[in-house]
Amino acid sequence: MLPDRFALAIRLLHWTTAALIIAMLFIGVAMVSTAGPAYSALLALHRPLGIAILLLACIRLAIRFGTRAPPLPGDLPRAQARVARASHILLYLAMIGLPLIGWAMLSAGSYPVRLGAGLVLPPILPPGALAFGLLRELHALAAFALFALILGHLTAALVHGFVRRDGVLATMGFGRNAALEPPVDETGESLEEAEDEAPTGEAETPPPA
């Protein structure tokens, strides 16, 4: 049987990387917008956080391949399910691709990829100004595309959680959730039968035969 939720490690990683990536997008645009002291401070934070995201995303992907994911609701239109799948693949790609582009771009620009005192990553591309220039543009483009994707992703998650109430949001959640488990009263007895709520899909009158 497929699980109700993502593995605990996936859920933990999902929310840590979500927070980190959103923070990184803000840090990225903020640092480029200023020539004040914040520029250097934010850039010094941007590199190690970006590489941390790369590591976490790789670990997460490895766990994802080794565990089973909950199914999407059966009543979800095929096209929507496809979009969901494609957007998740794009999100994974971006989580891994964007930091790699950052690392590659600094390598091509002959910048040291310094993460902290004494910790400098080796270059992953040979020096080349044009490669640096193109990757620099790509880094910005990919970051903006990722931001748009995240907006769509989180709006969809909220729609699942609060409009459709179909349990999709809870697949990434931690607390007990009515959409996943049968509600329980004080005595610990299931109230599911008592509620007798018609499943949405069956509420319509059947078409005449």
Added chain:
Amino acid sequence: MTKTRASLLTAAAISAVPLALIAGFAWAGGWVGAPRLGGSTVVDAIEFNAGRHEGYRRAHAKGVCITGYFTASGKAAPLSRARLFATGRYPVIGRFSTGGGNPFATDGRNVFHALALQLTGPDSQIWRMAMDHVPIFPVATPQAFAALQRASRVDPATGKPDPAAMKAYLAVHPETRAYQDYIAAAPLPDSFANGTYFSINAFRLIDQTGTSRVVRWAFEPEASFGALDKAALARLPQDFLFDDLSERLARGPLRWRMIVTLAAPEDATDDATVPWPAGRRTVEAGTLTLTAAQPEERGACRDITFDPTILPDGVALSDDPLLAARSAAYAASFRRRAVETPGPSAVGKKLTQGGG
């Protein structure tokens, strides 16, 4: 009725989340709110002043690559845990340049003579510096830098900056006057080889125990000083300094002593327009030896940027606001020129034309 009301509320609450994120993002990126000065705005101001020379550095556009080594005396090792200060000999690449955005400007101008270096330590950590032949800078902040670039644009009709714009600038930036007085009076070296090159900005050295000390440094030449006749600058051959450099290097290596100056508690660490008084404690950290020059087309200096905030462990930024400003501006300049086709350098062009 209540049901539609509730779902409208839900829809509103849900849309509020991405909208809030978009608003926050726009604020973080400086697209809304008070206009912000970023690296690219600074470079816009430079281009406004000097014109747009595609493929070249937006400042110090005329230059030549150099190679050599740094011999650390070990005397600065107690001040900084940077491995580069431990006795030894470490490879150096660098670039000599003259100030300004025109890659083919004549050398007969009373502008910065500059030396940029990249030192590579035994632990492979690198240290980049970009230094000028003057101990102070005309401005203390990136805002003033951009304002000065705009005010000092040369009007093609008169061949001079607009006096009204300069007057308005100087009225609010008296600190630039100190620099103007200095550069008008100071002798202009007649060679790259006999200039003293100053960090200008303050940095911090951090020792083994984590104690940090604010310093500035300078590379003092071994070659004896000679000054250009400022009244006769217009008659100087176009590439005088660069030709002189290659002649001198053909005769033998050139040397500079790296002198680190420690700030006294009352010295300004955040203001590059103010010199530190003489008599501060100094340490001779080592000797720079330059052995060869290469045109930018063939050398290793063109496709990197000598961002002075690229420091090894043991050297750190001070509270001088020019440092971050320089890092942001050098990145913006590099970003622009990297996607443009690099043109020939003044030295390289001459070599191909002269059949050399």
